[in-house]
Amino acid sequence: MASSIYLHIPFCATKCYYCAFNTYPFHKEQAKDYLVALREEMALYAPRTTPLSTIFIGGGTPSMLSAAALTQVFADLNAHFQIRADAEITVECNPGTVDAEKLNVMRHAGINRLSFGLQAMQNETLKQLGRSHTVADFLHSYQLARDCGFDNINIDLLFALPKQTMAEWQDTLTKVISLAPAHISVYNLVMEEATPFYEWWKAGELPLPSEDTEADMFHYAIETLTARGYEHYEICNFARPNRTAKHNLVYWNNQACIGLGTGACGYIDGTRYANTRGIADYIDILQRGIKPVTHAERLTEQAEKAETLMLALRKREGISLAAYQERFGEEIETELGEIYGEWIDLGLLERTETHLRLTNRGLFLANEVFVELMS
Ligand SMILES: C[S@@+](CC[C@H](N)C(=O)[O-])C[C@H]1O[C@@H](n2cnc3c(N)ncnc32)[C@H](O)[C@@H]1O
Ligand code: SF4
Numbered sequence: 001m002a003s004s005i006y007l008h009i010p011f012c013a014t015k016c017y018y019c020a021f022n023t024y025p026f027h028k029e030q031a032k033d034y035l036v037a038l039r040e041e042m043a044l045y046a047p048r049t050t051p052l053s054t055i056f057i058g059g060g061t062p063s064m065l066s067a068a069a070l071t072q073v074f075a076d077l078n079a080h081f082q083i084r085a086d087a088e089i090t091v092e093c094n095p096g097t098v099d100a101e102k103l104n105v106m107r108h109a110g111i112n113r114l115s116f117g118l119q120a121m122q123n124e125t126l127k128q129l130g131r132s133h134t135v136a137d138f139l140h141s142y143q144l145a146r147d148c149g150f151d152n153i154n155i156d157l158l159f160a161l162p163k164q165t166m167a168e169w170q171d172t173l174t175k176v177i178s179l180a181p182a183h184i185s186v187y188n189l190v191m192e193e194a195t196p197f198y199e200w201w202k203a204g205e206l207p208l209p210s211e212d213t214e215a216d217m218f219h220y221a222i223e224t225l226t227a228r229g230y231e232h233y234e235i236c237n238f239a240r241p242n243r244t245a246k247h248n249l250v251y252w253n254n255q256a257c258i259g260l261g262t263g264a265c266g267y268i269d270g271t272r273y274a275n276t277r278g279i280a281d282y283i284d285i286l287q288r289g290i291k292p293v294t295h296a297e298r299l300t301e302q303a304e305k306a307e308t309l310m311l312a313l314r315k316r317e318g319i320s321l322a323a324y325q326e327r328f329g330e331e332i333e334t335e336l337g338e339i340y341g342e343w344i345d346l347g348l349l350e351r352t353e354t355h356l357r358l359t360n361r362g363l364f365l366a367n368e369v370f371v372e373l374m375s
Contacts, residue, residue: 262279
């Protein structure tokens with residue numbers, strides 16, 4: 001049983017040069033058929049849910065849908081699922097794709113959290129990333145959202161970008177903090193295969209900052225954001241008090257979540273699954289009343305333990321000793337075996353009264369730590 005839903009809207013105006021997410025150009029007719037298929041998929045999962053606590057409508061660019069189409073998606077969700085009165089409901093928005101009408105539709109449908117992908121506060125950088133908006137577009141969309149009453153807004157930022165200087169990153173953070181959003185995510189740019197950036201990087205044509213500069217940028221973000229009242233609660237995520245992302249905490253706590261839409265992933269009753277990535281395929285399968293799942297795997301207990309540990313260690317508070325014991329009937333030390341002592345001695349892990357967590361050093365080496373954990 002799940003009390004969370006991720007719903008994927010796979011359309012984007014253009015493809016950013018670094019992005020490997022499952023997205024396609026927008027076609028009005030196809031979008032119509034896609035939403036009908038989504039409704040079919042909701043019906044197939046409705047019996048597997050308890051009242052929903054979190055819904056995340058992501059993409060792609062959900063905010064590209066018209067006000068009427070968005071109204072339909074929310075009506076379908078309400079028709080198939082019980083949604084708790086205090087549920088966190090987030091929609092990802094691209095700057096320049098929202099207007100007052102769409103934002104009001106969202107407000108009235110119960111959407112209470114928006115996530116804007118800004119990435120950087122310099123037009124030149126946005127252009128080099130292949131973004132289809134300017135800084136002014138972002139500022140306009142953000143202000144519109146605030147004027148419409150949205151007070152729980154996240155802003156996504158990228159660092160370690162081609163040609164990006166420390167001064168530019170500092171400028172981005174300063175300007176974003178001055179807008180006082182409830183939540184800020186800072187991601188270091190990852191070179192994803194099958195993207196233009198990856199090809200240029202392989203060809204030696206993408207001048208990325210050094211690893212030292214990248215680490216300095218991350219340190220700077222942590223210092224600045226925490227000094228300005230943002231809690232650093234997950235490796236890449238910072239929130240004002242009581243504004244942590246409940247939906248993302250479902251992932252980091254390795255709890256059940258239904259994934260709907262093309263390429264969406266879900267985790268229900270101990271089974272991870274992934275949907276077909278193609279839109280035409282997705283529509284076709286659902287017209288036949290079948291779940292569009294192309295891959296499903298029931299986790300062994302060992303895999304579930306390792307994943308639970310790895311995901312929870314992303315949180316700054318770490319993993320709750322009591323919650324782990326309750327879920328698996330054994331202590332974390334037992335599961336980690338020799339690694340436990342080794343990592344504590346190496347200064348990667350530390351134990352508090354209630355949690356086991358990564359130290360600051362462990363945080364910077366998190367990827368290496370996680371690889372060892374999963375092996
Ligand atoms: C997949 S996008 C969807 C939201 C929206 N379309 C947008 O671009 O803002 C969500 C976030 O993923 C992050 N992202 C996408 N590709 C990435 C990459 N290669 N490396 C790091 N972060 C990435 C960006 O910060 C983006 O805001
Ligand atoms: S707008 Fe977002 S989802 Fe679309 S291509 Fe760019 S980063 Fe990817």
